[in-house]
Every structure is written in C-alpha cells, then in structure tokens.
Amino acid sequence: MRRADRLFLIIHALRGRRTALQARQLAGTLGVSLRTVYRDVADLQLSGVPIEGEAGVGYLLRKGSDIPPLMFTADELESLVVGTRFVRAFAGQKLAESAQAALLKIEAVLPPDLRDRATRTRIYAPIWRDQNKTEFAALIDRLNAAITDSQVLRLEYSDEAGRTSTRDVEPLCLAFWGGKWTLGTWCRLRVGFRNFRPDRIAGCTVTGERFGDVDGRNLDAYLEAMRGYYEGMES
Numbered sequence: 001m002r003r004a005d006r007l008f009l010i011i012h013a014l015r016g017r018r019t020a021l022q023a024r025q026l027a028g029t030l031g032v033s034l035r036t037v038y039r040d041v042a043d044l045q046l047s048g049v050p051i052e053g054e055a056g057v058g059y060l061l062r063k064g065s066d067i068p069p070l071m072f073t074a075d076e077l078e079s080l081v082v083g084t085r086f087v088r089a090f091a092g093q094k095l096a097e098s099a100q101a102a103l104l105k106i107e108a109v110l111p112p113d114l115r116d117r118a119t120r121t122r123i124y125a126p127i128w129r130d131q132n133k134t135e136f137a138a139l140i141d142r143l144n145a146a147i148t149d150s151q152v153l154r155l156e157y158s159d160e161a162g163r164t165s166t167r168d169v170e171p172l173c174l175a176f177w178g179g180k181w182t183l184g185t186w187c188r189l190r191v192g193f194r195n196f197r198p199d200r201i202a203g204c205t206v207t208g209e210r211f212g213d214v215d216g217r218n219l220d221a222y223l224e225a226m227r228g229y230y231e232g233m234e235s
Contacts, residue, residue, distance in 0.1 A: 006030055006040055020058025074117050082123045089125035092141035139198055143183055147171045150210045156203030170211040172219045186217040193225050
C-alpha cells in the first residue's frame with residue numbers, strides 16, 4: 001500500500017471516535033509494523049493534522065475536527081462492494097488491488113451503520129487463483145496497459161476452429177461478457193475492427209510502436225460498429 005493511502009486511511013480511521021484507537025489496531029488494519037504507524041502518525045501531526053495521543057496510549061482526532069462522512073445510501077454502498085468483488089475476481093491483478101484499496105478508503109469514511117452494511121451483503125464473486133488464472137490476470141493487466149498507452153500489440157492467436165495467425169493490432173478496449181473477456185481492436189491484417197478473446201491469445205508482444213486517435217478506427221468508431229453489428233443481429 002502506498003504511503004499516501006496509509007495516511008488517508010489513518011485519518012479516516014480516527015474520524016468520529018470517542019475512544020482512542022490503539023496503534024496496534026491501526027497496524028493490523030493497514031498490514032504494517034507498529035514502527036510504521038508511529039512514524040506515519042508523527043508525520044501527520046507535524047503536517048498539522050489535529051491528532052492527539054501518543055504511542056502506547058492511542059490516538060484521537062481533536063474534538064471539533066471531525067471529517068463528515070460520505071453521502072452514500074445503503075443500496076449505493078452495496079453496489080460499490082459488489083462491483084469491487086467482481087473486479088477482484090475477474091479483472092487483472094493491478095485493477096483488483098486498486099479496487100480493494102478504493103473500497104478501504106470508502107469504508108474508512110462511512111458512519112458505523114453503513115460500514116456494517118458493507119460487510120453484510122451476500123452477493124459474492126469467489127476468487128480462486130490457480131496458476132492459469134494468475135497468468136490470465138497478468139495478461140489482462142498487460143492488455144489494459146497497452147490500451148492506456150496506445151501501444152500496438154503483436155498477437156499469436158488461435159480462433160474457435162483452432163486456426164492460428166499472427167496479428168498486429170491497435171487495442172481499443174476490454175469488455176467482459178459475463179464469463180469471457182474480449183479485446184476490441186483495429187486489426188491491421190484485416191484492415192477492420194476485430195474482437196479477440198484473451199483466453200485464445202497464445203502470445204502477446206508490445207511492438208514498441210504507438211498508434212494515434214484516427215477517425216474511423218478509434219474507440220468511438222469501434223463502439224459504433226459493434227452497436228450496428230449487434231442491432232443487425234437482432235433485426
């Protein structure tokens with residue numbers, strides 16, 4: 001966890017408390033050592049955050065300096081918790097860790113009744129990460145990074161019939177279809193939009209070339225083409 005995230009969580013763990021929070025509790029919540037907690041709290045105090053207390057006694061925010069809670073309804077909170085669970089189960093490792101960190105921040109500033117509601121939702125997305133799923137999660141991370149950086153990819157791909165091909169593609173988006181991921185691209189071999197399933201990608205190499213936002217072959221054009229394709233299937 002980044003230091004900035006730890007400091008954020010320490011402040012919000014103290015909000016609204018009437019009794020001192022022990023450093024050992026903070027260390028357990030944040031997954032760090034007691035020494036790290038002591039150092040972080042001291043740095044916050046030096047920067048002007050009104051934290052009272054000391055090592056061995058516990059910490060409180062000075063009276064009158066409470067931080068207002070986020071305005072979430074119970075249903076809104078449940079949707080965030082469920083969404084985070086799905087990201088952790090089906091997205092790449094980087095997104096999963098970021099989703100978990102975001103949820104910790106949200107829960108840290110919630111009033112007790114909503115925080116309890118967050119732990120009671122019964123909609124799950126169980127995580128079973130064997131070696132294959134761990135490697136697949138890493139691939140999703142690489143594809144997502146290539147999309148963000150507009151990196152041309154060279155794919156070694158096997159289609160549904162088992163035919164293999166090598167494609168240079170401009171990756172535009174990732175879509176999750178309730179069980180399968182799809183990589184939406186502009187395929188340079190076919191000179192058109194093509195979708196590829198990551199679970200059929202045998203090799204993925206960053207070519208080092210970046211592509212631009214070109215009218216007719218960018219994300220907006222891709223989404224419009226897919227919309228027309230699926231509307232045509234329904235008619």
